[in-house]
Amino acid sequence: MTTLGRRQFLAGAGALAAALPSVSYADSLAGTEVPAFWQNKSGIFPASVRADFPSVLRETYMNSASMHPVGTFAADAVKQVVDFRLYGPGEGRSDFGAAKQEELKKKFGALINASANEIAYTANTSDGENIVVMGLFGNLSGGPSTSLRASNIVIDELHFTTSLYMYKELEKKGIELRIVKHKNWAIDPEDMAKAIDKNTRLVSLALVSNVNGFMHDAKAVSAIAHARGAHLFADIIQAVGAMPLDMKALGIDFASAGTYKWLMGERGIGFLYVREDLQGTVLPTTRYGHRQVSNFNRSALTWEPLSGAARYETGGIPVMMAACVDAGINYVNKLGIPNIRAHAKQLTDRLQKELPPLGYKPLTPMGTETPILAFELKDAAATTKMLQAGKVIGTVIANENRLRLAVSVFNTHEDVDRTVAVLGGKSSSL
DSSP states (O other): OOOOOHHHHHHHHHHHHHHSOSSOHHHHHHTOOOOHHHHTTOOSOOHHHHHTOGGGGSSEEOBTTTOOOOOHHHHHHHHHHHHHHHHOSBTTBOOOOHHHHHHHHHHHHHHHTOOGGGEEEESSHHHHHHHHHHHHHOOOTTOOOGGGTTOEEEEETTSOHHHHHHHHHHHHTTOEEEEEOOBTTBOOHHHHHHHOOTTEEEEEEESBOTTTOOBOOHHHHHHHHHHTTOEEEEEOTTTBTTBOOOHHHHTOSEEEEESSSTTOOOTTOEEEEEOGGGBTTTBOOOSOOGGGEEEEETTTTEEEEOOGGGGGOOSOOOHHHHHHHHHHHHHHHHHOHHHHHHHHHHHHHHHHHHSGGGTOEEOSOTTOOSSEEEEEOSOHHHHHHHHHHTTEEOEEEGGGTEEEEEOOTTOOHHHHHHHHHHHTTOOSOO
16 A cells, blocks of 8 residues: 655645745734744644643544643633632732623634624533524424414534434424435535525524534525525534634624634633624524623613623623633634644645545545544444554544544644554554
8 A cells, every 4th residue: 555654745745835825814813923834834833832732742632623632821821710719819810801701702703704792602502503593483482483384494414413403303393494415425505505495594504514524615505595585503613713714705694613622722611603783683682691781770770781792691601711712712823724724734635545545435525624534434343442552532433433533733744644554453653
């Protein structure tokens, strides 16, 4: 078997780097300089980046699509808040208060071309999607209203588990559900178009599928949806932080994301994007809390509602987790999303080339611009044992005979070498 080795890839990296812009939309918003490594045209992040994620020194971690390792920068940010709570104000100790919380909304918004007023805090991705669905369709505990009985929801089978479950439950309450099937592990916009009609109220999709890394042509799907009077929701947890995003250009009306994947944060906090002109009209408030108002007068029971997506928030947010993802976004901006994308592409290109000859059928369409790959397995149990013995961490979905691998900024060509060797049944000693 002939494989493309690390040296051959590095030899071609200069051409790859030269072909890509050094600064993109996301970089210009972040106002960061291009790192020195990129100026040298290597295309692979230096050892100093890998050192920022100590846990990956123990094993070959190819599983960031499940949970991204915590970086030292994030741990330091959380420690500042912990120390503040332990000892009070002082050098190296600070709370993540209202001003920092508002600034974090701006930072997240900049990653997706949205204003802070279009961003609300949530608990996770699914929490945000629930806010959208309950706002559009109501509680539905007694079944849909007469005006909603003729409406339908369009999703696809590469959507996330929570979404598939939620919409099937809504189907039981009288909302028609249309599920578009994949073709060769991709969703064709023409097939979405066949399912969307004038009675479609919502189209919901995972912009990047957790199943295999497939990325929707959201711009094409949103154009179809809008032309027929529907709105588009996107689960963007597997996209934001890994590639440039623009909610306006893509025509996405609502989006949500947790923070523990490519934003390098932690579980327990997420973001909801609601297009400004849809707030309070198309998407009403369905949950209530003190974060939605200001100048509350207890005796008169009066208050002033806050503008923007704050209307979808309720109580306090987990400030330690907010500090964590704040540091994560800063780190992503420091590296630069185009550079992150180019780094990942070299590694995923190798996996796409070197694993199929070993018997792993690719389930991710060639040319997919994401850091996530999936492969069909003949023997899930045997693959699991090989990965465990070789200390390579990926996700094996045994009941679907599928292996998912994902690369991030700390991964190297040596990680690919080891992964290919282990999956080829060879010793992991390289």
